């Protein structure tokens with residue numbers, strides 16, 4: 379695959395790349411819409427990755443080619459990069475260059491050949507994978523010496539300030555810092571990380587990812603409105619962030635808030651609790667006990683946070699009815715993907731049941747695969 383990538387690079391840019399870097403997509407096990415509230419998240423990296431073959435340029439130009447693009451090179455002068463100036467997929471790698479330069483890192487031009495098998499628009503962090511693979515490549519090409527969390531924060535800055543999506547740090551931290559065989563427990567306030575072993579195979583379990591094919595777009599304003607609602611609630615409660623509201627203070631706090639903010643706050647507080655509960659189960663080796671926690675998380679996202687949609691709700695219902703231990707939407711919502719935890723022996727039956735339910739409802743056929751906790755961004759060659 380590495381030779382193939384070098385050959386593809388050569389066909390587009392001429393000459394050999396200096397190296398090849400890779401970064402994965404992710405699914406979040408639990409901890410949704412908590413990262414911009416200084417809370418907890420628990421993602422795993424997917425085996426699906428974005429690969430970047432790259433070489434420095436000394437003329438201050440950025441030449442980007444995507445195997446999933448329209449067959450043309452996007453050629454950008456680095457000194458002309460500005461927030462909002464680069465549309466489409468090219469905004470993610472261009473944003474990483476911009477964020478590095480803005481932070482004072484001595485980064486120059488580059489040729490990039492990008493290839494990816496992370497489903498896009500599926501809530502599986504294809505944009506974070508592209509950002510983190512680019513950041514890893516530039517880090518090495520320009521000898522910046524940044525750590526994985528530092529690269530993740532550069533990637534998040536690119537997405538927030540250059541692309542214009544006010545996301546939290548989860549997706550970039552997952553893509554940059556996850557390790558194979560473990561979930562990443564991340565405190566998004568302190569950025570303290572803990573790699574919690576998760577051996578689904580040994581437990582006879584599988585994690586089914588169901589991409590509903592309802593495209594989600596975090597840039598359309600709904601995500602920003604939710605974030606603003608949470609920040610307003612924290613302000614009204616006199617707290618730095620909703621993370622600072624303890625579960626035993628929830629009922630009293632809700633009484634002090636306007637009705638429209640109460641469900642948001644309830645979700646964030648209970649969701650943080652579900653993350654720590656999940657970590658406790660994993661540490662005790664009780665993987666099957668995650669099931670009801672996942673399903674409760676989905677109910678909270680559906681009824682309180684209101685970011686599910688008929689397709690994600692149906693995927694959860696059908697999977698659980700067919701015997702899954704638990705299921706929930708994963709990622710930002712408004713479409714995207716669902717995860718279902720199930721005994722390996724009944725996985726095929728669950729997939730069939732979800733497909734049949736979608737067919738009866740007149741929904742497009744979902745795309746399904748099983749996920750194992752995989753490695754974060756790294757140099758491949």
Ligand code: GAF
Nearest residue numbers: 410411545546547548709710
């Ligand atoms: C998206 C965002 F990019 C993340 O930062 C996070 O807020 C997530 O939605 C919801 O948990 O993936």
